Amino acid sequence: xxxxQSIGAKTxxxxxxxxxxxxxxxxxxxxxxxxxxxxxxIRQVYVVGVxxxxxxxxxGLFIGMVMALQGYTILVDYGAEGSLGPMVxxxxxxxxxxxxxxxxxxxxxxxxxxxxxxLMKATEQLSSMEMMxxxxxxxxxxxxxxxxxxxxPMLALIFSAVGILGGHMVGVDWLGVDAGSYWxxxxxxxxxxxxxxxxxxxxxxxxxxxxxxxxxxxxxxxPTSEGISKATTETVVFSSLAVLGLDFVLTALMFGIE
Amino acid sequence: xxxxxxxxxxxxxVVLTIGAILLLALKVANQTMATEGDTYTLYAKFDNIGGLKxxxxxxxxxxxxxxVTSISLDKEDYTPVVELxxxxxxxxxxxxxxxxxxxSGLLGEQYVxxxxxxxxxxxxNLEDGDYLQDTKSALVLEDLIGQFLFNRGSDE
Numbered sequence: 001x002x003x004x005q006s007i008g009a010k011t012x013x014x015x016x017x018x019x020x021x022x023x024x025x026x027x028x029x030x031x032x033x034x035x036x037x038x039x040x041x042i043r044q045v046y047v048v049g050v051x052x053x054x055x056x057x058x059x060g061l062f063i064g065m066v067m068a069l070q071g072y073t074i075l076v077d078y079g080a081e082g083s084l085g086p087m088v089x090x091x092x093x094x095x096x097x098x099x100x101x102x103x104x105x106x107x108x109x110x111x112x113x114x115x116x117x118x119l120m121k122a123t124e125q126l127s128s129m130e131m132m133x134x135x136x137x138x139x140x141x142x143x144x145x146x147x148x149x150x151x152x153p154m155l156a157l158i159f160s161a162v163g164i165l166g167g168h169m170v171g172v173d174w175l176g177v178d179a180g181s182y183w184x185x186x187x188x189x190x191x192x193x194x195x196x197x198x199x200x201x202x203x204x205x206x207x208x209x210x211x212x213x214x215x216x217x218x219x220x221x222x223p224t225s226e227g228i229s230k231a232t233t234e235t236v237v238f239s240s241l242a243v244l245g246l247d248f249v250l251t252a253l254m255f256g257i258e
Numbered sequence: 259x260x261x262x263x264x265x266x267x268x269x270x271x272v273v274l275t276i277g278a279i280l281l282l283a284l285k286v287a288n289q290t291m292a293t294e295g296d297t298y299t300l301y302a303k304f305d306n307i308g309g310l311k312x313x314x315x316x317x318x319x320x321x322x323x324x325x326v327t328s329i330s331l332d333k334e335d336y337t338p339v340v341e342l343x344x345x346x347x348x349x350x351x352x353x354x355x356x357x358x359x360x361x362s363g364l365l366g367e368q369y370v371x372x373x374x375x376x377x378x379x380x381x382x383n384l385e386d387g388d389y390l391q392d393t394k395s396a397l398v399l400e401d402l403i404g405q406f407l408f409n410r411g412s413d414e
Contacts, residue, residue: 190286
């Protein structure tokens with residue numbers, strides 16, 4: 001009896017968490033048309049996007065460089081080092097760009113969002129907003145959500161572009177792959193709508209998942225110092241797992257079956 | 259001042275993104291504009307298309323003049339029919355032109371090699387929807403090896 005009751009209680013708790021998350025997202029999404037929120041959103045794009053720019057550019061550069069280095073050592077055995085360009089470009093645009101950006105974003109911006117909103121809740125800023133008839137969903141949650149949705153695809157595009165340039169630096173300038181074949185074979189292999197746009201769609205999905213989890217974990221956290229630290233950890237763990245799992249599903253849908 | 263700085267940095271962020279998009283669009287991805295131009299359609303029947311795929315290139319002397327748009331099987335004689343979209347700027351190929359399925363490099367991808375024929379009086383140009391008569395099938399490596407072994411066997 002006790003066993004079934006505990007299963008039931010856990011299921012109900014999970015369902016009500018999912019329901020609260022959906023309600024919060026709905027409340028935040030309804031708040032789009034408010035014009036005065038635009039400046040709040042720009043402020044959040046600065047916090048979430050611009051401040052993540054450095055880590056994104058540096059990791060993009062190094063990932064592109066290391067891929068060129070690894071790819072070259074294998075491809076040169078087959079005399080196919082001309083294919084280094086498409087290899088670097090395709091793996092960045094299709095996979096590494098969106099995924100690594102989402103993981104870095106979850107660590108850099110997602111955890112900060114959770115901690116910020118959780119602390120707002122703990123210091124009762126959210127309830128005092130409600131007392132002043134200001135909807136915290138509109139004032140706090142919506143700008144952060146939209147900032148995440150805007151920033152992530154932009155960051156992923158910058159990541160891929162910087163990575164391709166990093167691959168060029170190592171492949172062409174250092175290892176001596178012909179610059180013409182690096183770009184031209186890349187150009188004839190990469191397709192704008194299939195590769196680049198699918199990467200952007202991927203990073204939009206990841207942006208939705210990561211910012212949603214981050215904001216909800218903060219909004220739903222237990223308002224104690226322990227609760228906030230737990231919520232922050234859960235944000236990073238859950239959104240990283242969700243990104244990696246969803247990436248497989250999206251890849252299977254986009255590139256799996258021709 | 260603080261708001262100004264925020265907006266400035268967001269502006270820089272946006273410009274960087276646009277730069278990334280431009281790099282990806284102009285240097286990394288192939289321009290879809292070129293493929294979306296005006297095309298006309300030719301058909302060719304092959305005995306065997308090997309590894310030819312949709313979107314494979316159609317080349318004249320190495321220059322891409324069009325793409326394979328669809329591959330289907332003729333219902334009556336069960337031979338593959340390849341639909342080629344040739345860019346309108348490369349119109350006026352004579353009717354005596356021939357197509358063959360070639361491979362770029364030893365292990366590269368397959369493409370359609372288009373050999374323009376001679377044009378003299380009485381030979382019309384290819385029009386939209388025409389069938390190319392002179393086609394050469396893909397070289398299938400297994401068939402070649404089989405033939406080679408067969409010849410070796412009959413010599414001895």
